[in-house]
Amino acid sequence: MLDIVAIFSFITLFPLCVLYVHGCEQLKGKRK
Amino acid sequence: MSLNGWLQIAVFMATLILLAKPTGSYITRVFERRKTFLDPVLAPCERLLYRLTGINPEEEMRWTQYAVAMLIFSAATMLLTYVVERIQQILPLNPQHLPGVESALALNTAISFTTNTNWQSYVPESTMSYLTQMLGLATHNFWSAAVGLALAIAFIRGISRREANTLGNFWVDLTRGTLWVLVPMSVVLALALVSQGVVQNLRPYDTAKILESQKVTDSHGAVTTVTTQTIAQGPVASQEAIKMLGTNGGGFFNANSAHPFENPTPLANFLEMLAIFLIPAALTFTLGQMVGSQKHGLAVLGAMIVLWFAGVFTCYWAESQPNPLLHGVDQHVSQLQAGGNMEGKEVRFGIANSALFATVTTDASCGAVNGMHDSFMPLGGLIPMANILLGEIVFGGVGAGLYGMLVFVVMAVFIAGLMVGRTPEYLGKKIEAYDVQMSMLYLLIFPLIILGFSAISVLMPNLGLSSLANHGPHGLSEILYAYTSATGNNGSAFAGLSANTHWYNYSLGAAMFFGRFMMIIPMLAVAGNLARKKIVPASAGTFPVTTPLFTVLLTGVILIVGALTFFPALSLGPVLEHLLLRAGQAF
Numbered sequence: 001m002l003d004i005v006a007i008f009s010f011i012t013l014f015p016l017c018v019l020y021v022h023g024c025e026q027l028k029g030k031r032k
Numbered sequence: 033m034s035l036n037g038w039l040q041i042a043v044f045m046a047t048l049i050l051l052a053k054p055t056g057s058y059i060t061r062v063f064e065r066r067k068t069f070l071d072p073v074l075a076p077c078e079r080l081l082y083r084l085t086g087i088n089p090e091e092e093m094r095w096t097q098y099a100v101a102m103l104i105f106s107a108a109t110m111l112l113t114y115v116v117e118r119i120q121q122i123l124p125l126n127p128q129h130l131p132g133v134e135s136a137l138a139l140n141t142a143i144s145f146t147t148n149t150n151w152q153s154y155v156p157e158s159t160m161s162y163l164t165q166m167l168g169l170a171t172h173n174f175w176s177a178a179v180g181l182a183l184a185i186a187f188i189r190g191i192s193r194r195e196a197n198t199l200g201n202f203w204v205d206l207t208r209g210t211l212w213v214l215v216p217m218s219v220v221l222a223l224a225l226v227s228q229g230v231v232q233n234l235r236p237y238d239t240a241k242i243l244e245s246q247k248v249t250d251s252h253g254a255v256t257t258v259t260t261q262t263i264a265q266g267p268v269a270s271q272e273a274i275k276m277l278g279t280n281g282g283g284f285f286n287a288n289s290a291h292p293f294e295n296p297t298p299l300a301n302f303l304e305m306l307a308i309f310l311i312p313a314a315l316t317f318t319l320g321q322m323v324g325s326q327k328h329g330l331a332v333l334g335a336m337i338v339l340w341f342a343g344v345f346t347c348y349w350a351e352s353q354p355n356p357l358l359h360g361v362d363q364h365v366s367q368l369q370a371g372g373n374m375e376g377k378e379v380r381f382g383i384a385n386s387a388l389f390a391t392v393t394t395d396a397s398c399g400a401v402n403g404m405h406d407s408f409m410p411l412g413g414l415i416p417m418a419n420i421l422l423g424e425i426v427f428g429g430v431g432a433g434l435y436g437m438l439v440f441v442v443m444a445v446f447i448a449g450l451m452v453g454r455t456p457e458y459l460g461k462k463i464e465a466y467d468v469q470m471s472m473l474y475l476l477i478f479p480l481i482i483l484g485f486s487a488i489s490v491l492m493p494n495l496g497l498s499s500l501a502n503h504g505p506h507g508l509s510e511i512l513y514a515y516t517s518a519t520g521n522n523g524s525a526f527a528g529l530s531a532n533t534h535w536y537n538y539s540l541g542a543a544m545f546f547g548r549f550m551m552i553i554p555m556l557a558v559a560g561n562l563a564r565k566k567i568v569p570a571s572a573g574t575f576p577v578t579t580p581l582f583t584v585l586l587t588g589v590i591l592i593v594g595a596l597t598f599f600p601a602l603s604l605g606p607v608l609e610h611l612l613l614r615a616g617q618a619f
Contacts, residue, residue: 005538006114006139014107017549021099024473024557028466 033352034365037384041344044302044388045337048309052333055310056317062212063185063205064322074211081207092198095560098186099553101202102179106146106549109175114142116168117160126161127236133159136537143541145169147548148176148429150275150282150399150523151540153532157264157285162234169282170271174218177278177311178209180431183552184315185209185322187435190559191459192323194567199559213311214278221273221307228303229296232269237262268293276307279429281399281523289389289402290378301381301402305389308398312427315434323459327578332437334583339426339590340395343415348387350412351377357618376407387412394419397429399523406510406527410610413526414602417513420520421602422594423478429521435555441577442471442558444589448575448582457574460567467561470554477550479597481519481543486512486601489539499530505612506619509605514540519547 061068082089093101117133120126133141137154144151145168154160160169182205189199226232245259268284272294275282289295289304313333320329352372354363365371370382377386386403393400394416405416419426425437442458446468449456456463489496489511500507506528513526518540525531531540576582609619 003118003135006135009139009541010107010111010114013545014103017103017553018100020550020553021096021103024470024553025096027469028557028561 033348040384041388044305048306048313051310052313053317055314059213059314059318060321062208068212070212070216078207078211087203089201089204091201093201094197095199095556098199098202099556109172110142110146113145113168113172114138116164117141120161120164123163125163130159130161136534137532140537140541143544145172145282146176147521147544148180148280148397149518149521149544150280151518151544152282153537155286156283162266165271165284166267170274173274173278173280174210174214177214177430178206180429181209182206184431184434186556187438187559188319188322190562193563196563199563214274217277218273221277222269224303225269225272225300228300230269230272230300231265231293232267233265234267235265237264265293275400276304277311279308279396279398281393283400289400295402298380301385305392308392308396309427311430312396312433319434325459325578331578331583335586336426338587343395343419344388344391347391347412347415348384350409351383351387353409356614373409376404378402390416391419393524394522395426397424397432397521399517401524404527405524410606410613414606417516420516420522421598422590424520424522439471439474439555440590441586442467444586445575447589448585452573452575454573457568458577461562461565462568467558470557473554474551475593478519481546482515483601485515485539485543495535499533501528502619504619505605505609512601512605515543518543521548
C-alpha cells in the first residue's frame, strides 16, 4: 500500500517538473 | 564572549579566504576544460565514462535540455536509493541484519539525499546498513553536490556568454565536478579526518561491558538492567568528508558532528567547518574569472562575509548570555568554565565553536551540527533559522549558494535600475521583464512552501502537533525550522519534533522536492535568457556591480526580502520566546 504512494510520487513529480520547464519557456515565447 | 573565541573565528575566516582563491582558480580550469595536474589520472576515466554511456561531450545544451537532463539524473538516482533502502535486508554489507526501511521513510530519505538536504527522520546507525549508507546515501552526497556545482557553472556561463543559445553540457559538468573537484578533495579530507581519529571500517558493531550497570524503565513500566553498550562504527570518515565538502550534512550517526567518531578533536571540527565553506567561497572567484570581472566576484564575496559576520556575532553573543531562569548559578566565563549557555553543546568545542558551526552549517545548505540548535537561547536559535530563511546564499550550498546569490544580484541590479530610472544592466546584459519574473518566481516559491506547510501543520493538530514535544512559541519554532530546513535543502533540525510520522515524512519530502527543483528551473530560465543577450557597453548611467556600494545594496536587498517575508513568523516563534524567557517563562 505504502509503496504505491512512493511510486505515484515518482511518476507524477518529475513529469510535473518537465511541464514546469516547458511552462517557463512558453512564458518567454509569449512575451516576444 | 572571549578574545580566545574571537581569535578562533578570525583564524577560520582568514584560512578560508587564503584557500578560496586557488580553489576557485582550479574550479575555473576544470569547467573551462583547461589542463590540470589531475588530467593524467582522470582524463582516461572521463573518456571511458562517456564511451560507456554514449555521451558526446562536445554537444551543447539549451537551458531546457540542461534542466531535463538534471531531472532525469535526479529521478534515476532517487529511485536507486529508494530501492536499495527497501531491500537492504537481502543485500550484502549488512552485518547488523537491519530490516528494509519502511516505505514513507525510504521515500523521504531518497528525496532528502537527492536534493542535497540530508534531512534524517531516523537513527542512521540502527536503520541503514553499510551498503545503504555507501551506495544509497554517500553517493548522493557526491552527485547532489556535483549537480549544484554544474548548475552554478551553467548560470555563470549564462552571464558570460553573448548571443548564445546554450549553457554547456550537463553530463560533462556533472562528471568533471565529481571527478576533478569533489572526489580528490574528499580523499584528502577523509585522510585528514582519519588522522584525527574518525572511524573508517566495515566491522560489525562492538559490544562493550559498561563500568556501572544501569536500571532502565521502558514505556510499559518494565525495568531492565543494562550491563553492555553497543558501539556503532563503520565507513565514517569517507562519508564525513563529502558530507562537509558537498554541504550535505547527513551524519553517519544520529548525533552527527557532535559524535566523537565523526568529529573527535578541535582540529577535526575546524577542518569540517572549513570544508563546508571552501567550495562555495571558491566559486565567487570562479564567478569573477569566468565573467572577466574579478572585482564583481569580490563584491559578492564581500556581501557574503558581511552577512556571515552578522550571524556569527549575534549567535555567539546570544549563547554567551546567562540563562535568566537559572537563579543563583554562576554562568560567567572564568578559568574553570565556558560560561553562558552550555546546554546542548559539546564541551570539546565550547560556545565560540558551537556558534560558529551553527552559523556556518546554516549559511551553507549543509545541516551538519556539532551542538543542538534546539537548546540554543531563543535569539541564538533564531540565527540558524534566519540564515536558511535568507535563502542560504551566505556562501551557501555547493553551487546552490552561488546561483541563489546571483538571483539576488539580478534583483539588486533591477532595484538599482528603478532608482536611477534606467534599464538595469548586469555585466553588460540588460535585465528585462522575463528575467525579473523568473527571479521573483524563484524567490516566492521558497516562502510559499515554508509558510504554507507550517500553517497546515499548526492548524491540523492531528497531523502536525501530535508529535511535537514543546508547546508555545518554541513549538512553533520547531515546526517552522523543520519546513525551513527541508525547503532550503539544509537538513539540520530543531530537536523536539518527532518527524518520523506519515504526515511529516511526506510533507517534508514534498518541501525538499519542490524547494530544490521548483527553484532550480526558473533560475536556469534566467541563465538561458541571459546567455542569449548581447553585451552592451557600460555607460555613465550603468550601475557598477564591482564596488562596495553594490555590496551594500546587495546585502540590503537580501535582508529586506528575508525580513519582510519571514518577520511575522519569526516574531511568533523565537522573538516571542526570547521576550517570555526574560519574563521568566520557558517552553
